[in-house]
Amino acid sequence: MPVRRRRSSQLSVGCPLFPRETDVRFHLACVTCDQTYDGLALRYRCDCGGTLDVVHDLDRLRGKLSTATFDSRKLSRERLDKSGVWRFRELILDVEPEHVVTKPEGNTNLYEAPKVASWVGLDALQLKHEGENPTGSFKDRGMTGGVTAAKRLGATRVACASTGNTSASMASYASQAGMEALVFIPDGKIAYGKLSQALAYGARTAQIAGDFDAAMALVQELCAAENIYLLNSVNPFRIEGQKAIGFEILQDLGWEVPDWIVLPGGNLGNNSALSKGLSELYALGFIDKLPRMAVIQAAGANPLAQAYAAGTEALSPVAAKTLATAIQIGNPVSWEKSWRGIRQLDGVVAQVSDQEILDAKAQVDAQGIGAEPASCATVAGIKKLVAEGVIAPDAHVVGILTGHLLKDPDIVVGYHQSTLEGFDSPYANAPTRIGATLADVKAWLEG
Numbered sequence: 308m309p310v311r312r313r314r315s316s317q318l319s320v321g322c323p324l325f326p327r328e329t330d331v332r333f334h335l336a337c338v339t340c341d342q343t344y345d346g347l348a349l350r351y352r353c354d355c356g357g358t359l360d361v362v363h364d365l366d367r368l369r370g371k372l373s374t375a376t377f378d379s380r381k382l383s384r385e386r387l388d389k390s391g392v393w394r395f396r397e398l399i400l401d402v403e404p405e406h407v408v409t410k411p412e413g414n415t416n417l418y419e420a421p422k423v424a425s426w427v428g429l430d431a432l433q434l435k436h437e438g439e440n441p442t443g444s445f446k447d448r449g450m451t452g453g454v455t456a457a458k459r460l461g462a463t464r465v466a467c468a469s470t471g472n473t474s475a476s477m478a479s480y481a482s483q484a485g486m487e488a489l490v491f492i493p494d495g496k497i498a499y500g501k502l503s504q505a506l507a508y509g510a511r512t513a514q515i516a517g518d519f520d521a522a523m524a525l526v527q528e529l530c531a532a533e534n535i536y537l538l539n540s541v542n543p544f545r546i547e548g549q550k551a552i553g554f555e556i557l558q559d560l561g562w563e564v565p566d567w568i569v570l571p572g573g574n575l576g577n578n579s580a581l582s583k584g585l586s587e588l589y590a591l592g593f594i595d596k597l598p599r600m601a602v603i604q605a606a607g608a609n610p611l612a613q614a615y616a617a618g619t620e621a622l623s624p625v626a627a628k629t630l631a632t633a634i635q636i637g638n639p640v641s642w643e644k645s646w647r648g649i650r651q652l653d654g655v656v657a658q659v660s661d662q663e664i665l666d667a668k669a670q671v672d673a674q675g676i677g678a679e680p681a682s683c684a685t686v687a688g689i690k691k692l693v694a695e696g697v698i699a700p701d702a703h704v705v706g707i708l709t710g711h712l713l714k715d716p717d718i719v720v721g722y723h724q725s726t727l728e729g730f731d732s733p734y735a736n737a738p739t740r741i742g743a744t745l746a747d748v749k750a751w752l753e754g
């Protein structure tokens with residue numbers, strides 16, 4: 308198909324930070340109709356309404372870049388090399404180093420989780436803990452990409468709708484870059500660990516009278532009307548940074564490809580990013596096969612899982628309700644990219660109940676790893692897929708944990724004190740009230 312490249316009418320050519328077109332080694336392409344735009348065009352969607360991809364010139368990189376390049380950077384003390392995102396910069400965003408806003412992020416642990424493995428019915432299980440990023444969630448990988456693009460474009464105000472983690476991350480990176488951050492969160496449906504971060508990092512925060520999907524629609528309207536830079540995962544540069552989650556897993560494994568990578572799905576940016584990044588590694592010949600991917604949704608916020616079960620790619624929005632508030636999303640923005648990735652990685656989609664998420668979380672926490680509820684949909688999903696025979700017990704499985712345990716401590720305490728209304732706590736580890744003498748302690752230890 309011939310490439311139709313369109314110059315954006317919204318291009319801020321007068322901006323001193325804006326590159327000449329010839330300086331940019333990537334362009335944007337519509338996922339729906341293949342229309343292309345300049346690499347740093349100030350737009351998030353195609354004229355047809357489709358979402359946009361960043362397309363890198365892989366032919367130019369072939370022969371100049373290898374996994375050895377990325378491995379050698381792990382030993383380097385250079386600012387960009389220390390980031391688990393910018394170490395892979397040629398495949399993220401090829402911009403001048405001075406524009407890169409990094410903390411650095413990534414470099415998260417890939418844990419062996421033997422107790423969780425036996426609970427889910429696997430011989431072994433590895434968990435990549437993205438809650439170990441600077442603001443406690445995987446969002447930092449995408450945000451370093453998004454805020455870097457914002458800086459490159461000369462943006463001074465950025466905005467997002469969020470179930471909590473995106474806002475925490477954006478608030479922190481915007482502060483670092485000297486930008487004003489505007490955060491829109493659903494009223495009363497955000498974990499306090501995340502709300503506290505947005506407030507503490509100085510974001511102007513609005514709790515809207517509506518759910519996440521309403522906040523998402525509102526912020527897109529606002530950004531278009533007021534020339535504010537939108538930093539939700541509909542922004543293609545967020546996806547580019549987020550891809551590094553897959554690059555780093557592969558690097559952790561010495562570029563050996565696992566059988567499965569399993570992750571939760573909400574707005575569907577993360578799984579879109581994972582599949583895009585891995586497909587690029589494959590196209591470059593850096594890996595000799597692709598892993599399979601499983602996307603796990605909460606049963607109460609399951610538009611992708613419903614469509615998958617019905618054998619259709621047409622997504623019907625749902626009114627979302629789950630105790631895993633991070634993924635309480637009924638109308639995900641990245642669904643088209645998501646299907647493409649599921650096709651590329653021979654993926655599956657499953658759904659799990661909130662009770663299954665809570666019990667999986669108790670296992671992940673008790674392994675000494677710990678993660679927030681949405682993350683543990685990953686483990687609940689693996690258990691389900693092993694039981695259904697989709698994942699073989701001896702498969703090499705990497706599960707992604709997306710957020711830190713302390714993001715949502717209320718759920719932890721509620722579970723272990725058996726006070727979560729409508730839920731059981733079969734793995735509760737409740738605290739005991741005892742007297743303040745040694746005799747009391749001894750009696751408690753013996754009893």
Ligand code: F0G
Binds near residue numbers: 470473
């Ligand atoms: N896990 C956690 C901890 C999240 O915060 C999110 C999304 C997801 C999984 C789902 O990832 O949206 O890429 O499919 N949180 C967003 C937010 C929506 O606003 O923080 P996704």
